[in-house]
Amino acid sequence: MANRTVKDATSIKGTNPQYLVEKIIRSRIYDSRYWKEECFALSAELLVDKAMQLKYVGGVFGGNIKPTPFLCLVLKMLQIQPEKDIIVEFIKNEDFKYVRALGAYYMRLTGTSLDCFKYLEPLLNDYRKLRSQNRQGVFELTFMDEFVDQLLREERMCDVILPRIQRRQVHEENNELEPRVSALDDDLDELAESSGEDEPPLPPRSKGRAREPGRRREHREHRGEHRSDHRADFRGDPRAEHRGERREHREHRADWAAPERPEKRHRGDYDNHREHRGDYDNHREHRGDYDNHREHRGDYDNHREHRGEHDGHREHRSERERREHRAERRHHREERREERRGRHRGEEERREIEEANALRAKLGLPPLRP
Structure with a gap:
């Protein structure tokens, strides 16, 4: 049958490779249209072309459990079991991100724990965006490093239970893996060094600062004594008294030189008459402005009439030409x-x-x- 595993396939985790996918999901994949049309008689050579056509990752979706093309290709790879070199090339490929995601997922299902850490941890430095489809059929945004981190940490991914792998600490104790160095360590060290260089050194504290308040107090007292002596000298100056006498003489002379003037009786009547005459002139000017306004209003009405005639002429243009x-x-x-x-x-x-x-x-x- 077309759904059987190849004869020379090796067992994975002590069982048939296709049994890594649950039976109900596996049966839904066999009944799907993508499996029957695109995955029939698919070999390792033709699998590359199908992998490059992937547009998103995901498991099953919808109420009737429809599988995604990504999950169908995973089951097909479990069925034909391509060579390990092909899977490594999938993972190292940088042009097609979904081909890399497919190779990483298959390596997590079939590879040993040592191979998973060896080939999948470098992908944590890949920050490209991935489109993922959830169980409700809605697309979500994720990233390649987040996808790989979930493969190494989660127990279930894309609706498939992932096989258990050994912890990384055990491989480090057995000297099979070197301690993992994060790519952020160098950036943190550079940031710490730059922050330490940017801080200015604190100025040394002088020992004579404690005596400054006493010196300031003495200086204020000496300045107050000097001001009081200067004011006393100014009060006893005879030139100040002479200046005061001269000021009084000037005020008295100004009062004597300005005699009283008689009041003008008829000046106010003449000013009122001039004000009324100005109001009359203003009234005449406003009347002229009103006449001019009426003339302009007539010109504006004529302009509106001509404007209406022009609009009517435009409306009579042929609709056929415009269409x-x-x-x-x-x-x-x-x-x-x-x-x-x-x-x-x-x-x-x-x-x-x-x-x-x-x-x-x-x-x-x-x-x-x-």
């Missing part, structure tokens, strides 16, 4: 859009073929036709 013009513009836009879309599609296909040929060359497979 033809809009249709012609729409046709030109569609032609330009199709031209850009065809050019962009051709560049994407050529780039994908080049990347696929590079990956197939690493695996020793013949290149694809352009």
Whole structure:
């Protein structure tokens, strides 16, 4: 049957490799459309092309438990058991991130604990984004380092129970693995050194500061005595008395030189008459402004009438000409859009073929036709 494991396959964890996936999920994968159409008679060489077409990772979704293409390819790899070198090339591939995620997931299912730490820990430095689909069929955003960290720590991933692996501490005690060095240690050391250099040294404290308050007190007392002596000398100065007498003489002379003037009786009546005359002139000016405003209002009404005639002339323009013009513009836009879309599609296909040929060359497979 098409769902049987290959004859020369080795058992993993003491059982059939396909049995690592639960029976109900395995039966749903066998009944899925992707398995029947895309995974039928799939070999290790053709598996590379299917892996490059992946767009997201995930397990099963929906109420009727539909498997994702990622999980279908995982089961197909468990069925045909590709060589370890192919899986290592999947993991080391940097062009297709979902191919790397597929290889890492298969290595976690079938590899030993030593191989898992050896090949998966370097992927913790890969921070690219991944699209993941949850059980409700909703897409979520995750990252490659987060995906690999869950493979090494969680017991269940993509709705498949992961085999137990030995702790890293045990391998370090057996000298099988070196202690893991985080990539952030160097950054933390540089940050600590830069912060230590930026801090200015504290100035040395002088021993004579304790005597400053006493010196300030003596200086204030001496300054107060000097001011009091100066004020006393100024009060007894005869020149100050002479200046006061001269000031009084000037005030008396100013009073004598300014005689009283008689009041003007008729000046106020004449000022009131001038004010009324100014009000009359202002009234005449306002009346002239009002007449000018009426003239401008008439010109504005005439302008509105001509504007209405012009608008009516524009409304009588042929609707057929405007429809033809809009249709012609729409046709030109569609032609330009199709031209850009065809050019962009051709560049994407050529780039994908080049990347696929590079990956197939690493695996020793013949290149694809352009």
